[in-house]
Amino acid sequence: MNVNLQNKVILVTGAAGFIGANLVLELFRTISLVHIIGIDNMNPYYDVSIKEYRLEQIKSMADSHPESTWTFIKGSISDKELVNSIFDEYKPQIVVNLAAQAGVRYSITNPDAYIDSNLIGFYNILEACRHSYDNGRPGVEHLVYASSSSVYGSNKKIPYSTDDKVDNPVSLYAATKKSNELMAHAYSKLYNIPSTGLRFFTVYGPAGRPDMAYFSFTNKLLKGETIEIFNYGNCKRDFTYVDDIVEGVKRVMQSPPEKKTGEDGLPVPPYAIYNIGNNHPENLLDFVDILQQELIRAGVLPEDYDFEAHKKLVPMQPGDVPVTYADTSALERDFGFKPSTSLREGLRRFAQWYKEFYIEGEKER
Template sequence: MKKNIVTGAAGFIGSNLVTKLFSILDGACIIGLDNMNDYYDVSLKEYRLSQIEQTQAKSKCSFKFIRGDLADKELIDKLFNEYKPDIVVNLAAQAGVRYSIENPDAYINSNIIGFYNILEACRHYPVEHLIYASSSSVYGGNKKVPFSTDDMVDHPVSLYAATKKSNELLAHAYSKLYNIPTTGLRFFTVYGSAGRPDMAYFGFTNKLVNGETIKIYNYGNCKRDFTYVDDIVEGIMRVMQCPPEKKNGDDGLPIPPYALYNIGGGRPENLLDFVQILSEELVRAGVLPADYDFEAHKELVPMQPGDVPVTYADSSALERDFGFKPTIDLRTGLRKIAEWYKEYY
């Protein structure tokens, strides 16, 4: 019967989380918040909301959707005052590394001011647990792999990464000062059906369908720890149930109830292999013709600003504390995407 707020509820990860919660919770109240901005095709967000409504109709949970912005402090305060949530999952953010280079204001408003508003609301309307999305981008150009949450992350290579590191620092401060249980989750290259069109696999698919050439950066030598969205959602749900313990140190003062985890598959994939499998699955699903010449539609180009050559998650802490690690392999995930793309478009 708990009350849960999920921000970014019409977003890629948020909508998948809400839908999954309906299937496992009994009688819970879920409040979804999203500003429905036009960073990408709004009809995709509306599609996700329709999927949420269909699933909710078959569940015993209630759902309330609120269209609003994290940066609207008055709205956030009103939301917490009205619903007094037990658990808050903050997934709303301005995403995208490249977009942050040209549009920094959007990142400061959503990822800094918006997250501050959430923390302030959790302070004034105490919650059992705040879970928030961080990103593998915080590791920047770290050479040591796999990336561990014990690694130093003081050299971001994009504004997006800097805002996510800032979220972790702010959460730690609020956990220390106000004894708010917070858990940050560093997501690694999330992919899946009905994802964001600015994601590489989505953009690649659109270009291949239109007969355009796709650019593969760093001459195909980039590696990404792709994590299918169902695995991300499973990780979030496990973490939701177990807030960091509130306890005092030897000095009698609270030890910050703060935790931080990676969620990644732990299997970095070469980008060239990724697009090869994607093209094969698009052919299999009937999105591309059987005789499609993939080689003629790819171009190897240099690295672009803000990108990193490799991401690789050490998710051993998540497995240790929650008995979970991502399991969905790349071909299975890309097959689901190709089938969804065929049905949706």
């Protein structure tokens, strides 16, 4: 069953976030008539000026599509009354839940933020989806939500498949994401809500999250500080460029799992989970090497920069895993899509953006 996004009311939570903002931009770019409501609490977990920059981009994109509408609400999905009022007023037909407290390491120092946003917030979204069908209303046609590759924990079998057992999270962040999948399954079964969870693998790109390695490495190198490469460089990550993630999300939004009735006369949960990754893990040392080449190419760092003097190999961090590797065969099978942006191409675009935002932008500011 396909859903045409034309003239739909779409709620995107975490709309000022990295994936959220890029998704909103893509929807405005590719759908001639669309009504998007964005919510974000604009929390200071990382530099809020990047979130503001993303919102400015969305506003100018929305202004150039006057037939469509963009409504931004500053607030948290952990505020149940606010979530309910948004559903009552705007009656979203598609909900994309990308609001979450991100980051594995931060979940060790500030666990409360994860419970508020990732558990209570997601529960509020599920409840609002459930009540969207009250009194015979058509309600939400598809709930798409962000899960994470971190649910695989320290699974030894690679590549990671959605058929794998994922009952051994190694961080609270991972545990909250696995909980989201379980909660969505229960609500899909009980209330016949079509829901699809997406396990994202290390998303990167321009205007990304400053807590991610490629971004924090760049900040440190620019300041002449030393970068620490975990597990002595023996980590592999399935880096996925943000445009590939967004294309995957957009395709999934249009294909909710089918509603069916089982032999017991009850709904078979219209529920699905997919990996979205590059299906090509990169060694961290190779990744750092490409990053440094692209930073020099973009003019962020001087040609004679001494990388060896600013590099330190250190042991593994708590909550981290040595390798992430996505099996994306189900995504290819069901949506005819496979992420394809090479790491060099993606890091080149990031380096170019970094120069414009931080180096040239500073001169203007």
